[in-house]
Amino acid sequence: MKAGFWVAPEGEDAAMTMPIGAEPPLRARKLNFLATSSAEEMIRRCRRTAMLLPELADALAVQKADRPGRLFDITDFPDDDKELIAQTLGEGEVAGVAALANGITAQMQEAVMAGVWRVRFTDGEGRLIADYVEVASIPAAVKQACSALPESISHGPAPTGAMNVIPVLTEIGDRIARYSDGDPGHIITFSLFPMSPEDMAFLQETLGAGPVQLTSRGYRTCRIVVTGARNVWSVQFYNAMDTIILDTLEICDIPSVAIAAEDDFRDSEARLREIEEAYFK
Structure with missing residues (x-):
């Protein structure tokens, strides 16, 4: 069999080799968590997350596919807020890594809502130096790299x-x-x-x-x-x-x-506002 141009080497990043169908549907896992009593308690005390969601929805409402995105810095958010953000956004179809200058790596995961990304920057020792939610067609770190x-x-x-x-x-x-x-x-x-x-x-x-x-x-x-x-x-x-x-x-x-398309931003805005209305108000 003819080898492909690029073949994943042994031990490649998990994002490149995760098996299909190994876990339940991402949307179901996200909604199931938000409906639990544990989530209700977390939502009550994680007000920074509750404030972030409408800002993300507003950014999605005006985002254009060919325009730079918008970053929301959550580096200093409490751990509970970060966990609630992760559970609320879920994990969508696209993930990856980008190697930047000075040994910095950007780890990217698209949310269940297309066009919303969690982007974590680590240094050469693997230490977290910045943590963002980004609304964009593709994280800016990709183009920067x-x-x-x-x-x-x-x-x-x-x-x-x-x-x-x-x-x-x-x-x-x-x-x-x-x-x-x-x-x-x-x-x-x-x-x-x-x-x-x-x-x-x-x-x-x-x-x-x-x-x-x-x-x-x-x-x-x-x-x-x-x-x-x-x-x-x-x-x-x-x-x-x-x-x-x-x-x-x-x-x-x-x-x-x-990349996320124009229609994805509008669909993701609607879905995020539904989640906010159902669980955060």
Whole structure:
């Protein structure tokens, strides 16, 4: 079987390998907790969370897909408030990590309400240095991490056994040079033409590994990894047996499978206001 462009190494981050169907539905778990007596007591004493929810809903009401998001700092919130926020927001489909400067890592988890993210920043020793809830299509940390990547690629001659890697690299280089933010993405699908193991190895060696890894767990798992070149992403879809069924490179700002759309913000606003009305008033 032909190897994919990017294959999760042994011991990869749990967000990249969590099995599908291992837990009950996220929405059910969130609502079940909020309906318990323990949650009622927590809600009574966690007034900062109660104040935060309408602010998040207001931000969702005006958020645009192509505009910068809004950060809500919860770093200094009491532990009970942070736990209640986590239980209320739940865990949605998209999660990931972004490596920033000075050894700082951003750990990101989308809420059940699409377009709402929990973003935790840790230092090189794993210590928490900042904790935010962010309303955005994608956390700003993703774009920040990618901003330092080079906007061109270079390579030597193809290795023995290569078939199509040089035309692919030429296409990638041309697309990078012509890409502007907001342009439609360009997709290269490896199943549409033959790529030998030597091709794939040389392609991966040339592009390198980038600082962002994301996973979308919808109907099936999708792993999204930025390469070492600006706006070049490996996007792979897996079946229930964790076998690659679609292996692509996308030349784009952020692959659409990872980002919240305009309609998501309006839907999430409505759902968050319903939760606030039912449990926090």
